[in-house]
Amino acid sequence: MDPHSRLLDLLAQRSARRGTFTLASGRQSDLYIDCRPTTMHPEGLSLIGPLGLHAIGERGWRPDAIGGLTLGADPVSYAIAYASQLAGIPIRAFTVRKEAKAHGTGKVIEGAFESGDRVVVVEDVITTGGSALRAVDAVRAAGGTVVGVLAVVDREEGGREAIEAGGLEVLTLVRASEIVARM
Numbered sequence: 001m002d003p004h005s006r007l008l009d010l011l012a013q014r015s016a017r018r019g020t021f022t023l024a025s026g027r028q029s030d031l032y033i034d035c036r037p038t039t040m041h042p043e044g045l046s047l048i049g050p051l052g053l054h055a056i057g058e059r060g061w062r063p064d065a066i067g068g069l070t071l072g073a074d075p076v077s078y079a080i081a082y083a084s085q086l087a088g089i090p091i092r093a094f095t096v097r098k099e100a101k102a103h104g105t106g107k108v109i110e111g112a113f114e115s116g117d118r119v120v121v122v123e124d125v126i127t128t129g130g131s132a133l134r135a136v137d138a139v140r141a142a143g144g145t146v147v148g149v150l151a152v153v154d155r156e157e158g159g160r161e162a163i164e165a166g167g168l169e170v171l172t173l174v175r176a177s178e179i180v181a182r183m
Contacts, residue, residue, distance in 0.1 A: 006043075007044070007047045007051065007173065008174060010041070010044055011033070011035070011038050011182075012183050014044075016031065016180070018031060018032075018183070025130060027157070031176065033153055035152050035153060036071075036075070038152075039072075039079070039152065040075050048080070048152060049079035050083045050087075052076065052150055052152075052173065053084050053087060056120055057089075059148065061147045063120045063147055064092060064119070065114070066121075067111060067113065067135070068121050068122040068123055069135045070095045070096065070097060073096070073121075073123055073124060074095055076122045076124055077095075080122070080150075094111035095109070096108060096109055096138045108138050108141075113139070113142065115143030116143055117144045118145050120148055121135045121150070122149075122151070123151040123152075125152065125153045125154075125155060126149075126155060126163070129163040132149050132151070133163060133166060149170045149171070150173075151171070151172045152174060153173070154172035154174070154176065156177060160172070
């Protein structure tokens with residue numbers, strides 16, 4: 001089975017649920033997609049890293065670093081960073097905190113980010129685009145240049161369009177409709 005198909009199967013089996021849910025955006029939905037059971041599983045990580053790295057390369061993005069808003073983006077960016085090292089084109093990983101630390105250096109961005117970096121912002125699931133845009137703002141405020149946004153799943157509810165309206169390209173590995181077709 002090809003990696004994209006296997007990722008779809010894992011997301012359908014482990015990460016998608018039917019019912020009545022309130023999403024992080026406050027919206028109501030009959031479909032809940034929690035990527036973490038897939039993105040934090042060894043098999044999911046082993047698929048997402050190379051698939052994400054390939055998508056970034058196909059788009060022609062040449063980032064120095066990759067990361068996004070904790071917690072959803074963390075395993076995705078780490079998997080891609082690991083795959084990039086194995087491929088001989090290392091991309092450093094970072095995490096954007098939801099708020100600055102109250103102690104130590106008070107950083108909002110942790111990890112291997114450096115001012116001046118070309119960055120791909122990562123998201124596990126795009127619904128409204130709000131989390132990705134918060135990470136974009138943090139990266140820009142810290143002196144980074146965002147070359148695009150990569151998400152594992154696009155819920156197909158306007159988030160991609162909101163990010164693109166801000167002048168950024170969006171790549172997604174999977175669409176919600178593809179997951180639903182496998183449930």
